[in-house]
Amino acid sequence: xxxxxxxxxxxxxxxxxxxxxxxxxxxxxxxxxxxxxxxxxxxxxxxxxxxxxxxxxxxxxxxxxxxxxxxxxxxxxxxxxxxxxxxxxxxxxxxxxxxxxxxxxxxxxxxxxxxxxxxxxxxxxxxxxxxxxxxxxxxxxxxxxxxxxxxxxxxxxxxxxxxxxxxxxxxxxxxxxxxxxxxxxxxxxxxxxxxxxxxxxxxxxxxxxxxxxxxxxxxxxxxxxxxxxxxxxxxxxxxxxxxxxxxxxxxxxxxxxxxxxxxxxxxxxxxxxxxxxxxxxxxxxxxxxxxxxxxxxxxxxxxxxxxxxxxxxxxxxxxxxxxxxxxxxxxxxxxxxxxxxxxxxxxxxxxxxxxxxxxxxxxxxxxxxxxxxxxxxxxxxxxxxxxxxxxxxxxxxxxxxxxxxxxxxxxxxxxxxxxxxxxxxxxxxxxxxxxxxxxxxxxxxxxxxxxxxxxxxxxxxxxxxxxxxxxxxxxxxxxxxxxxxxxxxxxxxxxxxxxxxxxxxxxxxxxxxxxxxxxxxxxxxxxxxxxxxxxxxxxxxxxxxxxxxxxxxxxxxxxxxxxxxxxxxxxxxxxxxxxxxxxxxxxxxxxxxxxxxxxxxxxxxxxxxxxxxxxxxxxxxxxxxxxxxxxxxxxxxxxxxxxxxxxxxxxxxxxxxxxxxxxxxxxxxxxxxxxxxxxxxxxxxxxxxxxxxxxxxxxxxxxxxxxxxxxxxxxxxxxxxxxxxxxxxxxxxxxxxxxxxxxxxxxxxxxxxxxxxxxxxxxxxxxxxxxxxxxxxxxxxxxxxxxxxxxxxxxxxxxxxxxxxxxxxxxxxxxxxxxxxxxxxxxxxxxxxxxxxxxxxxxxx
Numbered sequence: 001x002x003x004x005x006x007x008x009x010x011x012x013x014x015x016x017x018x019x020x021x022x023x024x025x026x027x028x029x030x031x032x033x034x035x036x037x038x039x040x041x042x043x044x045x046x047x048x049x050x051x052x053x054x055x056x057x058x059x060x061x062x063x064x065x066x067x068x069x070x071x072x073x074x075x076x077x078x079x080x081x082x083x084x085x086x087x088x089x090x091x092x093x094x095x096x097x098x099x100x101x102x103x104x105x106x107x108x109x110x111x112x113x114x115x116x117x118x119x120x121x122x123x124x125x126x127x128x129x130x131x132x133x134x135x136x137x138x139x140x141x142x143x144x145x146x147x148x149x150x151x152x153x154x155x156x157x158x159x160x161x162x163x164x165x166x167x168x169x170x171x172x173x174x175x176x177x178x179x180x181x182x183x184x185x186x187x188x189x190x191x192x193x194x195x196x197x198x199x200x201x202x203x204x205x206x207x208x209x210x211x212x213x214x215x216x217x218x219x220x221x222x223x224x225x226x227x228x229x230x231x232x233x234x235x236x237x238x239x240x241x242x243x244x245x246x247x248x249x250x251x252x253x254x255x256x257x258x259x260x261x262x263x264x265x266x267x268x269x270x271x272x273x274x275x276x277x278x279x280x281x282x283x284x285x286x287x288x289x290x291x292x293x294x295x296x297x298x299x300x301x302x303x304x305x306x307x308x309x310x311x312x313x314x315x316x317x318x319x320x321x322x323x324x325x326x327x328x329x330x331x332x333x334x335x336x337x338x339x340x341x342x343x344x345x346x347x348x349x350x351x352x353x354x355x356x357x358x359x360x361x362x363x364x365x366x367x368x369x370x371x372x373x374x375x376x377x378x379x380x381x382x383x384x385x386x387x388x389x390x391x392x393x394x395x396x397x398x399x400x401x402x403x404x405x406x407x408x409x410x411x412x413x414x415x416x417x418x419x420x421x422x423x424x425x426x427x428x429x430x431x432x433x434x435x436x437x438x439x440x441x442x443x444x445x446x447x448x449x450x451x452x453x454x455x456x457x458x459x460x461x462x463x464x465x466x467x468x469x470x471x472x473x474x475x476x477x478x479x480x481x482x483x484x485x486x487x488x489x490x491x492x493x494x495x496x497x498x499x500x501x502x503x504x505x506x507x508x509x510x511x512x513x514x515x516x517x518x519x520x521x522x523x524x525x526x527x528x529x530x531x532x533x534x535x536x537x538x539x540x541x542x543x544x545x546x547x548x549x550x551x552x553x554x555x556x557x558x559x560x561x562x563x564x565x566x567x568x569x570x571x572x573x574x575x576x577x578x579x580x581x582x583x584x585x586x587x588x589x590x591x592x593x594x595x596x597x598x599x600x601x602x603x604x605x606x607x608x609x610x611x612x613x614x615x616x617x618x619x620x621x622x623x624x625x626x627x628x629x630x631x632x633x634x635x636x637x638x639x640x641x642x643x644x645x646x647x648x649x650x651x652x653x654x655x656x657x658x659x660x661x662x663x664x665x666x667x668x669x670x671x672x673x674x675x676x677x678x679x680x681x682x683x684x685x686x687x688x689x690x691x692x693x694x695x696x697x698x699x700x701x702x703x704x705x706x707x708x709x710x711x712x713x714x715x716x717x718x719x720x721x722x723x724x725x726x727x728x729x730x731x732x733x734x735x736x737x738x739x740x741x742x743x744x745x746x747x748x749x750x751x752x753x754x755x756x757x758x759x760x761x762x763x764x765x766x767x768x769x770x771x772x773x774x775x776x777x778x779x780x781x782x783x784x785x786x787x788x789x790x791x792x793x794x795x796x797x798x799x800x801x802x803x804x805x806x807x808x809x810x811x812x813x814x815x816x817x818x819x820x821x822x823x824x825x826x827x828x829x830x831x832x833x834x835x836x837x838x839x840x841x842x843x844x845x
Contacts (some may be wrong), residue, residue: 002218002220004214004217004221005580006561008210008214008218009218009221009222009666012206012210012215012218012288013056013222013355015206016046016056016206016219016222016648017056017057017058017059017267018202019046019047019061019063019199019202019203019206019298020044020056020057020058020059020199021058021059022194022198023044023058023125023127023196023198023199023348024040024042024043024044024059024060024061024203025060025427025814026191026194026195026198027042027044027127027129027191027194028040028042028190028690029095029188029197030190030194030195031188031191031192032184032185032187032188032193032732033131033184033188033312033390033747034134034189034415034419034423034424034427034561035132035389035390035392035419036129036130036188036191037363037490038419038420038423039416039418040060040062040307040416040417041060041062041129041130041392042062042127042128042129042130043057043061043062043065043066043069043125043418044058044125044126044195044196044199045057045058045065045069045101045125045126045127045601046123046124046125046199046203047069047124047125047126047221047829048072048073048123048124048312049121049234051074051077051122051315052071052072052074052075052076052078052124052311053070053311053312054066054069054070054312055123055219055222055223055311055312056310057069057311058309058312060356060707062128062416063297063299063301063302064104064292064295064340064344065104065108065128065295065298066293066295066298066299066310067291067292067294067295067296067297067298067315068103068104068128068291068292068300069102069106069110069126069127069128070100070102070124070312070577071290071291071294071295071582072096072110072112072291073102073112073124074102075102075158075226076096076112076124077093077124079158079294080159083230084553085157085158085159085498086160088093088114089114089162089163090114090116090164090721091163091165091166091194091434092113092114092158092160092162092163092164093112093113093160093161093163094111094112094113094158094159094164095109095110095111095112095156095157095158095160095161095171095175095197096109096156096159097109097110097134097154097155097294098155098156098157098158098159099149099155099289099291099292099330099336099339099750100329100330100332100449100511101158101569102127102289102291103289103291104289104291104292104335104336104340105131105141105151105152105336105338105339105341105805106134106136106141106153106154106155106336106337106342107130107131107133107134107140107141107151107153107337107780108129108130108131108629109128109130109131109134109156109192110127110128110436111124111126111127111128111129111132111161111192111193111196112124112125112158112555113125113126113193113196113197113199113200115200115203115824117204117207117212118212119637120208122203122212123203124196124478125196125199125200125203125404125642126196127192127196127310127708129188129192131179131185131190131392132181132184132290132375132388132389133153133179133180133181133377133388133390133551134152134153134154134179134649135153135154135178135180136151136152136153136154137151137152138377139375139376139377139378140181140373140376140390140537141153141269141337141375142285142337142338142341142373142375142387143285143335143337144252144253144284144285145253145284145732146252146285146337146651147253147283147284147285147335148323148333148334148335148468149333149334149335149336149797150333150436151335152285152335152336152337152596153178153179154175154178156175156342157529158205158739159171159660160191162193166351166517166621167189172189172838173761174451176216176427177787180377180386180388181385181386181387181388182777188534188751192788198475202324202578204465206459211608212734213477213683219374220265220631222309222311222833223311223312223313223501224313225313226308226309226310226311226314227240227313227314227570228313229309229314230305230308230313230314230315230316230317230318230630231269231270231317232269233305233308234266234268234269234270234271234360235268236270237266237358237359238266238358238461239266239267239268240265240266240356240358241262241263241264241265241266242263242265242266242358243262243264243354243357244262244264244348244350244351244354244357245259245260245261245262245264245350246259246260246347246349246350246352246353247259247260247263247288247346248260248338248342248343248346249288250284250336251282251283251284251286251327252281252284252285252286252312252625253283254282254284256282257279257288257519258279258282258327258351259277259278260275260278260279260280260328260346260347260549261275261276261277261278261350262274262275262278262282262347262350262354263276263354264351264355264430264475264663265357265475267612267759269317270317270318270319271301271316271317271318271319272319272320272321272322273297273319273320273340273351274321275293275321275323275326275328276321276323276587277325277412278323278327278328280326280327281327281330281331281334282327282340282593284335285335285336285337286327286338286339286342286343287327287328287330287334287335287336287339287343288327288328288329288330288336288344288347289329289330289339290323290328290330290341291335292336292339292343292344293320293323293328293329293338293344294320295344295352296344296345296347296348296351297318297320297341297348298315298318299348300347300348300351300352301315301318301351301355302314302635303352303364303808304352304359304362304363307663312411321660326341326827327343336429336573336786340371341370341371341373342370342371345367345371346524346774349367352364352365352630358556364397365398366399366802367395367396367583368394368395368396368397370395371392371393372389372391372392372393372394372395373390373391373392374391374393375388375389375390375391376388376428377624378428378429379391380427380428380429380608387427387428387429389424389427389430390558391418391419392416392417392418393418394417395450398786405436406521406645407437408757414458414527418825421435421664422664422665423662425662425664425790426662426663428580431590436444438672447498453486453749454739455744459660459708459766480733482828485520497525499723503692503747507763510706512567517593525692532703537745537749544551547663560755562802564609564610564611565582565610565611566610566611566613566634567582567584567610567611567612567613568612568615568616569612569616570616570617570618571617571619572617572619572620572721572723575614575617575721576610576698576721577719579612579719579720580719582610583609583610583718584609584610584611584612585609585610585611585612586612586614586676586721587611587612587613587674588614588615588634588635588670588673589637589668589669589670589673590666590668591661591668591669591673591717591784592673592674592677593611594702612653614634614635614637614642614721619725619754620633620634620635621635621636622635622636622640623640623641623644626726628729629726629728630646630650630726630727631724631725631726631727632671632672632724632725632726632727633672633723633724634670634672634723634724635670635672635675636671636672636723637656637667637669637670638657638664638665638666638667638669638670638674638795639657639662639663639666640669641654642654642657642658645690646731648733648734649691649729649730649731649734649755650691650727650734651689651733651736651752651783652686652690652734652735652736652737652753652755653671653684653687653691653727653734653736653753655682655734655735655736656684656686656736656738656753657671657683657684658752659683659736659738659740660674660683660757661683671684671725671727672722672724675688675707675712675722676716677712678708678709678710678711678712678713678714678777679712680711680773680775680776680777680778681691681747681748681751681772681773682772682778683738683751683772684749684842685704685708685737685772685778686736686751686752686753686771686772686778687734687753687770688704688725688768688772689704689753689768689778689779689780690709690734690753690754690755690768690769690780691704691727691728691753691755691768691769692704692705692727692728692765692768693725693726693727693728694726694728695707695716695725695726696721696722696723696724696726697715697720697721697726698719698720698721698723699718699724702715702716702824705780706739708776708778709777710778711775711776723771724772730755730757730758730766732755732756732758732766733755733756733759733836733839733840734755734756735753735754735756735832735835735836735839736751736752736753736754736832737751737752737828737829737831737832737835738751738752738828739751739824739828747773747815748772748773748817749773749775749815749820749821749824750772750773750810750816750821750825750826750827750828751771751772751773751826751828752769752771752772752829752832753769753770753772754767754768754769754832754833754836755767755768755769756768756793756833756836758840761774761792762792762793762840763790763791763793764788764790764791764793765789765795766789766790767783767785767788767789767796768780769784769829769832770783770786771808771825771829773806773809773810773821774805774808774809774821774822774825775807775809775810779807779808781805781807781829783803783804783806784800784804784829785797787799787804793833793836793840794836796833796834797809797830797831797834798830800829800830800833802822802826803833804826805822805825805826805829806831808825810822
């Protein structure tokens with residue numbers, strides 16, 4: 001046992017985890033592709049310098065990469081030792097996507113960076129990111145009819161993409177010459193490399209604090225303790241042999257099922273996994289490389305024992321016999337594009353079905369079992385550019401002895417998310433008509449499986465390349481669910497099954513996909529994707545079985561269920577009466593209410609307040625000129641504001657509307673609703689402070705400065721209703737500056753609103769400046785406003801100093817540190833004043 005003290009060990013373990021988490025966040029925040037930036041199809045980790053064994057992996061990374069990245073780092077080390085790859089130097093970054101060298105499919109591209117301390121190699125940093133395209137026969141890389149890996153895309157052995165910190169332009173040119181939309185990959189490449197640079201910087205801080213010797217000792221001790229903890233968990237499993245099987249419906253080329261046969265042997269503190277008897281290698285792309293096969297076993301076991309920390313020690317008690325001669329040990333040139341998204345989930349299912357025989361209370365029934373990948377590529381005439389769209393969708397989880405399954409969860413092998421509809425519509429020429437849970441897709445029983453689907457896509461009107469036109473080709477790589485999802489068989493109960501066939505339709509009749517195939521129709525129209533739900537276990541939940549209704553696969557308890565009441569008055573008087581008599585949540589646009597309610601339901605908490613829908617009250621609509629002020633009704637949307645003929649003083653408010661989110665959010669969201677959340681990051685709030693606005697609250701007026709009383713708190717009482725916002729008419733011009741991590745659906749890191757009046761000579765008569773997202777409540781910069789009075793607007797940017805922001809109190813979170821927010825706010829204030837000066841100069845000219 002190590003002599004290192006427990007406190008130091010815990011701090012170092014948390015520090016290593018934080019290094020990986022920061023790499024994950026940096027990668028997502030700086031990536032260009034929605035599949036990385038929004039769906040989080042990526043992972044980062046730290047690996048042993050000699051063996052490539054996993055030291056730590058980010059909590060936000062894709063679990064299936066746990067084993068593959070460890071394997072690929074080991075393969076890189078082997079090739080370096082054999083002299084087949086150049087030796088590492090500081091600043092080098094290797095790129096590799098060869099699936100047979102510890103990978104998954106070709107689209108998962110890995111970057112590996114050596115970390116040196118005083119000239120000696122200390123460890124390796126690696127990340128994996130899913131590129132939307134890597135070349136090959138079809139956009140997105142999931143070639144349904146591929147019979148060899150070259151048809152799936154560009155295969156890269158380990159090569160140095162960065163040498164001593166500088167990109168090798170020749171290697172980069174080779175990559176760009178062999179993939180689609182190459183001009184967009186430079187952003188992802190820089191993001192992937194930058195994430196590793198962030199990791200090295202944070203790791204150096206840890207080394208500076210504790211020293212190399214202490215860190216080495218701690219890493220060894222953490223691994224040993226994780227191994228022992230996993231052994232302790234395994235010892236609780238009864239000794240014995242447990243057999244199971246799972247199936248992949250077809251390989252996309254030969255319409256026959258592929259069998260995964262698994263024998264799990266538990267002896268003492270070891271679990272042995274043997275896939276003997278599984279189907280031989282297949283012709284189509286449903287082969288799995290050994291790294292993915294092993295990683296699928298690892299993550300399935302980790303699902304069962306979630307409290308064991310992730311590192312190489314966690315998997316020491318797991319013995320996996322290499323499945324030679326089967327489709328689970330693909331060798332070159334077998335195609336493998338389906339291994340990560342589909343086959344890995346079948347492997348995990350086989351592990352669950354084996355272990356549930358030994359520990360039924362700790363294992364869930366089968367989940368949806370597919371990542372629901374959908375790729376679409378073509379040419380967008382409006383942007384005059386090619387595009388490749390890649391979409392991941394969720395599915396239902398299986399229930400277990402204690403809990404219902406999760407609706408619309410990520411796949412078993414990942415924590416990736418469905419990219420927001422608004423983001424996909426902004427990036428690609430598509431319009432989503434519906435995104436909802438599928439009734440009847442979950443397995444019945446107690447507890448039930450959960451729901452998913454359908455996702456309907458349609459080309460956006462007037463955007464040129466409508467779905468299946470101009471060479472656009474859809475491809476649905478998910479397997480066809482001929483076999484419904486299964487629950488474990490226990491006692492006299494038969495297997496419980498859930499799930500419905502994934503299907504797609506184009507505008508008219510619905511067509512089931514025969515396995516994995518590309519679309520061949522090139523007519524414009526709609527496309528509907530439906531995902532399977534989860535199964536449920538065979539045992540009833542103790543004490544809660546009676547009276548449960550499971551006809552739709554969702555939970556509803558007779559006698560316990562609360563009926564949500566919905567009110568939609570058509571007059572303000574009726575609305576105020578309802579507000580006084582009932583505890584209701586007010587619904588205007590729904591852009592805040594619906595996400596909050598969906599989040600509660602997803603985690604099995606359907607309880608929510610009654611709804612007061614004010615959308616039918618005509619007098620709350622519109623924007624009116626009422627003499628000395630503008631009146632903005634509670635139902636006026638951001639789009640209404642943007643399109644309204646308003647004076648320059650309200651330019652900042654309009655700019656906030658354009659920055660609040662995508663067009664769909666602008667069309668539904670309201671200024672009043674945004675303000676009533678009292679969120680520190682509410683886009684409209686700084687503008688209302690700068691404009692000296694007032695709120696109409698149940699017949700009385702409350703100044704904006706008095707309305708916001710604290711974090712998500714306002715002066716409005718529980719029975720009040722905000723009916724409008726009044727903005728006094730004044731000369732001057734408004735402006736708005738906002739910094740966020742992404743262009744759409746962005747949550748502010750910092751934002752600043754301005755209302756500035758100048759005299760004919762260009763000197764400031766009056767300046768009102770408010771900063772948001774840098775304190776619990778947006779704040780006016782009174783000291784700066786006073787100092788700017790009488791100063792030339794052109795010189796104002798240079799007058800902004802740190803002490804002017806002294807009243808702010810930004811926080812540290814995943815988006816930015818407090819120090820960064822403070823610096824950003826100061827820069828935005830200066831930038832906004834400079835922009836106002838330029839506007840003033842143009843008007844004078």
